[in-house]
Amino acid sequence: MHERERHRIILSAVQEKPVITIQDIADLTEASEATIRRDIASLHVKGKLRRVRGGAEAVHPPQLTPLAGRHFHVSESENADKKRAIAREAVALCEEGDAIIINGGTTTFQMVHFLSSRRLQVMTNSFAIAEHLVKNSKSSVTVPGGAIYREQSIILSPFDNDVTRNFYGKRMFMGSQGVGPFGVMESDALIIQGEQKLINQADELVLLVDSTKFARRSSLILCPLQRVTTIITDEGISDGDRKMVEDAGIQLIIAKVNQDKARNSVSVA
Amino acid sequence: MHERERHRIILSAVQEKPVITIQDIADLTEASEATIRRDIASLHVKGKLRRVRGGAEAVHPPQLTPLAGRHFHVSESENADKKRAIAREAVALCEEGDAIIINGGTTTFQMVHFLSSRRLQVMTNSFAIAEHLVKNSKSSVTVPGGAIYREQSIILSPFDNDVTRNFYGKRMFMGSQGVGPFGVMESDALIIQGEQKLINQADELVLLVDSTKFARRSSLILCPLQRVTTIITDEGISDGDRKMVEDAGIQLIIAKVNQDKARNSVSVA
DNA sequence: CAAATTATGATTGATTATGATCGTTTCTGA
DNA sequence: TCAGAAACGATCATAATCAATCATAATTTG
Numbered sequence A, B: 001m002h003e004r005e006r007h008r009i010i011l012s013a014v015q016e017k018p019v020i021t022i023q024d025i026a027d028l029t030e031a032s033e034a035t036i037r038r039d040i041a042s043l044h045v046k047g048k049l050r051r052v053r054g055g056a057e058a059v060h061p062p063q064l065t066p067l068a069g070r071h072f073h074v075s076e077s078e079n080a081d082k083k084r085a086i087a088r089e090a091v092a093l094c095e096e097g098d099a100i101i102i103n104g105g106t107t108t109f110q111m112v113h114f115l116s117s118r119r120l121q122v123m124t125n126s127f128a129i130a131e132h133l134v135k136n137s138k139s140s141v142t143v144p145g146g147a148i149y150r151e152q153s154i155i156l157s158p159f160d161n162d163v164t165r166n167f168y169g170k171r172m173f174m175g176s177q178g179v180g181p182f183g184v185m186e187s188d189a190l191i192i193q194g195e196q197k198l199i200n201q202a203d204e205l206v207l208l209v210d211s212t213k214f215a216r217r218s219s220l221i222l223c224p225l226q227r228v229t230t231i232i233t234d235e236g237i238s239d240g241d242r243k244m245v246e247d248a249g250i251q252l253i254i255a256k257v258n259q260d261k262a263r264n265s266v267s268v269a
Numbered sequence C: 001c002a003a004a005t006t007a008t009g010a011t012t013g014a015t016t017a018t019g020a021t022c023g024t025t026t027c028t029g030a
Numbered sequence D: 001t002c003a004g005a006a007a008c009g010a011t012c013a014t015a016a017t018c019a020a021t022c023a024t025a026a027t028t029t030g
Helices: A003-016 A022-029 A033-045 A065-071 A078-092 A111-115 A127-136 A189-198 A239-247 B003-016 B022-029 B033-045 B067-092 B111-115 B127-136 B189-198 B239-247
Strands: A019-021 A049-052 A055-058 A099-102 A121-124 A140-143 A146-149 A154-156 A169-175 A178-180 A183-186 A202-208 A220-223 A230-234 A251-255 B019-021 B049-052 B055-058 B099-102 B121-124 B140-143 B146-149 B154-156 B169-175 B178-180 B183-186 B202-208 B220-223 B230-234 B251-255
Touching: A003 A019, A003 A022, A003 A033, A003 A049, A003 A055, A003 B019, A019 A022, A022 A033, A022 A055, A033 A049, A033 A055, A078 A111, A078 A202, A078 A230, A078 A251, A111 A127, A121 A127, A127 A140, A127 A154, A127 B127, A154 A189, A169 A189, A183 A189, A189 A220, A239 A251, B003 B019, B003 B022, B003 B033, B003 B049, B003 B055, B003 B111, B003 B127, B019 B022, B022 B033, B022 B055, B022 B067, B033 B049, B033 B055, B067 B111, B067 B202, B067 B230, B067 B251, B111 B127, B121 B127, B127 B140, B127 B154, B154 B189, B169 B189, B183 B189, B189 B220, B239 B251
Parallel strands: A099 A121, A099 A169, A121 A140, A169 A202, A202 A230, A230 A251, B099 B121, B099 B169, B121 B140, B169 B202, B202 B230, B230 B251
Antiparallel strands: A019 A055, A049 A055, A140 B146, A146 A154, A146 B140, A178 A183, A183 A220, B019 B055, B049 B055, B146 B154, B178 B183, B183 B220
């Protein structure tokens, strides 16, 4: 077995149990104790773990790592903060066991972070969302059939005889390119196709849009504003746009962007 | 094999396992160790992977794999070289542009490495295969609709109105738990379901089984032996089993594990 | 078509990792 | 405290890996 592979196994093992013995690792890796000692010594000077007599222990108390590790490796634009806050509110609408539909998109993708600790029934046409949920959540995941479009990470079939028809959700979550009195707008024809397949498969339609989307206009109209049940946006929404939403009889949720940037960075080197 | 093709294979392999050895890649590509070293050095300066003693590792440290997954890797690695050799022959059957179906399984999964440099039309019910091909190949990828079963990494729908029916392939590749005069056997009911949906969607049925599978018996019969067009196995097949295959009128391809330059895969018709 | 360039594979000796063995140190329980 | 056991560090022989080199095959260029 390769040196790096052993190191990974050791680090993985030391995460699960706070302390691990040389013997344990030797059995796991089928390497000699001498080698394991050298490995632990090496990882010790790198600060990946702490060497103790008889084995090794984790440097960090294990309660930090399971949640923090995966989620903060993407630090995108400040727009991502808004998207994330909006996504948090979206997930907050869901109760355990709910059947929901998540349409592919950059905003809706942010929902996966908050879904990781939940157990729902999720249908999504986003390959990326499905992938993430399968790996990092306990939710059941269903996808429609079809070809996978890499750029949008959307699964789409030209046919209508789809499993989509057999899934009915409490809510459908979707993003969009623009929102106005004329309705919900989108620019990508592929995304429109996927959305139209799913849009009638749920009771409620929840729209996730940051406030800049109220000013944007796009070429293709997906559905009239009245079709939307709830809009989740950020604090930047203008009074006029707020009134427009209210007049359409739509529930409006304002997501507050969390200001404290106390992000515990996890060493990845 | 072309340099670019090797590079693709190397990058593909480093995605699946976080760390790979020179020997692994040499087996995979049938190139000399010296060449692989040069390749790794080249990919290292390009930042595509990180060079380490004995092999290479992915630049992006994959999230700490749960120990369960580790056991999967360790337990499967015993026959991995045979499976790889078999998978290589399977991919060798395909020409550019072919429409093929790959059924989920540990042996068929090995095909992804050799597919990374190809451009085919692939339908697969394996989420893991789809994921890998989307990320590491130029092939078009289609999946059936349905729920994703984590353990088997299979997408399966209880309904029959599936996109599956709209995809027709030249060949279908599948593994199995056991092969005998009674037919092709499988133990997992889920896998059987998926296979039966796909089995009639291709002209030829290619079975990928290492030679130990001829001795194994399992509970569920998937299809009679005569349904199979081609069987790819390793050199461990006994004369009796070889005769059984021949009597059934099935093409037999023996994959050689050792990376001899002479690729005499014997076909008996 | 020939020359030049490049990629590849084999060989060599140097470097490094590994496993076994040794004597020493530390822990454990009576 | 003492004896026995376990863990440790050091050392060495062996095996694996590496870098450098050269000859040959493949490719490109003139």
